[in-house]
Amino acid sequence: MKTAYRLLLVAFLAPISIYAQSEDWHFNSVDTIYAGIAMHDRESYDSAIAMFDQIHPGDTNYAFAQYEKTLSLMEAERYEEALTNARKGLAMNSRFNIEFTTAIGNSLDEMGKTEAAKAAYDSAIAIYPASTQLLYNRAVMHINKERYEEGIADLKRAIEISPFHASSHFQLAKLAMNNGNHTQALLSLGYYFIAEPASGRTNAILQYFNSSLSEKTEFEPIDYDFDPEKTYAKSDRLIKSYAALRDAYEIDSDCDFPLMKQMHLAISQSVKLNNKTDFWAMYYLPYYKALMEEELFEPYSQLLSVNIETDYYQSIVNKNIDEIKELINWNAGFLRDYHGLHPKGYVDGAEKVLYYFHNGIDGLSAAGKPDAHGNPTGEFEFYYSTGEVSSRGALNAEGEKIGDFIAFHENGEVSRRVSYENGILDGSSKEYYESGAPYIFAEFKQGELDGPATMHYTHGTKHRVFNFKDGKPVDTLYVYYKNGQLSAKIPQKNGDGNGLATYYHEDGSLLSKINLVNDTRTGASEFYFPNGQLDVKVVYNEDGNYNGPYESYHTNGLLHEKGEYVDGNKIGNWQSFNAEGKLVREESFDERGKKTGTQTYYDSKGRKTEMFRYKKEEIVYYECYDINGQVQASAEDKRGELDYKEYDLYGSPQTQGIFDETHRIGTWSEFDLYGNLNAKIQYNEEGDYHGDYKNYHSGNESISSVYPYRNDTLHGPYKRYYLNGQISDEGIYYEGDRQGLSTLYHPNGNKMGEIFYVDGQQNGPRAYFDPTGQIEHIDYYKMGTIVKMEAYKDGKLVYTADVHKPMDPLSLNYPNGQMRFMINRTGSHFQGKAQWFYGNGKVETEGMYVDGERDGKWTFYYPNGQIQSTGMYHLGTRVGEWKDFWPNGQYQESFHYLSGEIHGPNVEYNQEGIRTDSITYVLGKIDGDRYFYSETGELQHIRVYDLGRIIGWRKLNADGSIGDFVAIKQGTGKVKALYPNGKTAMEYEIKKGEFQESPYHTYYSSGQLESEIPHKAGEDHGTTRYYYANGQVQREYQSDMGFKDGTEKRYHPNGKIAYEAQWMAGDKHGKVIEYDEEGNVIAEYLYVANHLYE
Structure with missing residues (x-):
């Protein structure tokens, strides 16, 4: 029976396990389970259990594996373990509920707990009243205990319903x-x-x-x-x-x-x-x-x-095969008819019952009472093939549904409440998700939607609100975001959108107003950013295609792009501008929307960088320019291919590869500003990503990531690496979605986290580990939504939060009982107020979410309660001014954001309020002169940038004025900057934009060393020290390829220790102690993986 049952399971196995049959890189849970079954059948039960334990709890076949594990435990006579495992499996509420219940009953029976076994079966049969499997297994239990009357009664009931x-x-x-x-x-x-x-x-x-x-x-x-x-x-x-x-x-x-x-x-x-x-x-x-x-x-x-x-x-x-087939059909018809209408229990004189069977004869589908002619009448109960009730309601003599019906999901939750008249929907209909949240509420009249109808998101908030007449939507369709904010108002006529529709952003601000004709956009329309600025001006023709002048804008109101469309195709000359209003691209299109003529690119300062010449979408020539506007590389199409080599204004290679008329083919290389290899990309003949997409660390050109593509879609195992060569994370993509187990690692190689994906959504436990590799906390997901959380200390579970309802706020405590965070949500989206706390009870972070995006004011705090940083988000993007502060409350610096990038001047101050740095950003890139000051406020060094690229530095004259410019070609050179008094102010070596292993030194004007920062591959590496002007060490810590690791110490000016913290692989981890100027302990903290526990 077990083997036959297993064969039936194949049809129900989840797609995640089916699709990988030919992919040898993909862990195949089905193959693993069947390998375990083969071991079980050879009576190698321990080996079988080890195979079943390989299946991750997030895998959609995990319940199957646990059921098979339970069977192996039972065959090995390890009944206590089998019972525990079966109960765990039953708690999953999977399609194996009946099998787990059977295992519970059998295990209890084998342990001599007969009454408990019977109670397990009784409670399950109450839920699955038409389950032949449960009835049969309870019968076998009774018979084994020589309770023949009860056992045979169960067998009779089983064949009555099937x-x-x-x-x-x-x-x-x-x-x-x-x-x-x-x-x-x-x-x-x-x-x-x-x-x-x-x-x-x-x-x-x-x-x-x-x-x-x-x-x-x-x-x-x-x-x-x-x-x-x-x-x-x-x-x-x-x-x-x-x-x-x-x-x-x-x-x-x-x-x-x-x-x-x-x-x-x-x-x-x-x-x-x-x-x-x-x-x-x-x-x-x-x-x-x-x-x-x-x-x-x-x-x-x-x-x-x-x-x-x-x-x-x-x-x-x-x-005689034809005669045999005819008999089989005759059998099916006779048994369906005869056993469909019979006295209850086949007891003479009992009331008649009318049964319908799944697939004609296999398992009870519905049961009720017949009228005098054997036709259905009155209340009927309908069943899933598993034996649980699927719905209840009345039928008339024609077998048509009448009156109120209630339907159930397989988990027992109500799925629908609806009314019928002679088999036709009539009246109220309310449908629900498995969670119990509302799905669709509607009104019907003689089978047609008529009246209000509301669709809901999986967490229960409104999604769409209609009004129907004779099966067609009328009046206005209202569409909502998950946060309950109105998304659209769409007037309805003749079953389609007709009239002026209004659309809104998630925060309620106006997005656009568009005229609709039969659901098709027509006429002139304008779109707006959430801040009210114009986003796009466009005209639609009667087919809903762009047609006419087109303009788009940046969030600051400056023009972004302008041109013209004809029937959905760009035509003529088009221009694009950055958020400062500088022209960054010019291009031309013919009457069919194909690129023609020249396409010219400019940088953020308006300097021409390269030009392409097109003919009917095909690239026939290109050239790129140097800082003086002279051509430094060019090529023309030869036999349909163009050998492309792009250089920046300073002569550094940027991109290299072959164009095949209109698209990239073969292997392409991309470089950073200084010519360091950034990426190698494989393309197929159609110009799609195909093969490994490799990224590299610029510091040592070691691989930073490998992503596999197949026909422009991520497909296969990926890996990412730290600069030190350790894997940072690895997992699998299948046809564009993450699938299976992804593992993250700390820079020291210890596990940081485990996540299981099903079709791109997190499913099952997501575990977080501290830098030692010990479990720190676990979030449990059900297809993208957190349903449970656990907190651990020293590897032991200390707190559990049950948040299985999709509207439940997420709240978890630290081991000391203090709240760790409180986040409102709607299903998988954070929604509304969110707060994180330190283990000392003080707020760490607070802000608001709108449909999963940060929005409004956000504030970050130090453990002492002082503000660390504060500013505004608009739907996930930083906007306006952001301010940073030191732990003592002293202002540190401000950043201004434009189009999501830091933009404009920035001045940084130390904890005493003394200026230490002055920078100008242009759309996220440092540009122009950057001024460095000592901790006492004296100008040390001026480094010169050109849109993020270091191009040189400026000397200081003896009178303090700015002197000669010294070029740093290709980001490579040695720098020794002097104070006006001739003392060394700063010295460092840079190679292709990366600081070298010789320490980066800064000095006070007295000649006293201010800081020494060793590097490796451009990252901090070794012991970094900062000094007071009197020569005392101010602070010291160790780094390993950019990550703090070891003990960090800070000192008072008198040389006494002020602060001591433990770091591991970039995380503050362990005790943090603060001291007064006499060396007495004034505070102690415990950090675990950067979290202040207590």
């Missing part, structure tokens, strides 16, 4: 045979062969009964009277006398082996019985009577011979 439940027929046959009730045994056995003529066990069962009925066999009788009225005594005596086995006894079939002759005898004697009311007469005899009346015994005997492997019987079967 005439094709072969195992129950077999058990009845076997029990009756043991008691010497051969006729009843054969009547039950005949149904077994009808239900399962050719399964793996059928031949063995046939041989067992064949030998038992053809030679003297001793059976151990049971304490149950199958035939109290001695109804079958005569036929039993004839069977036991082997009368049918004599040559004189002939049957109308060539399939005349002993069992078949005995069965013929049992049937022919039984069909003579009249007015008998025992179960066998009520249940089985009508079929056999019809069989004999229709003269179908011969094909019946051939059907029962299908599994006999001898040439003789296979020849008979093959010659």
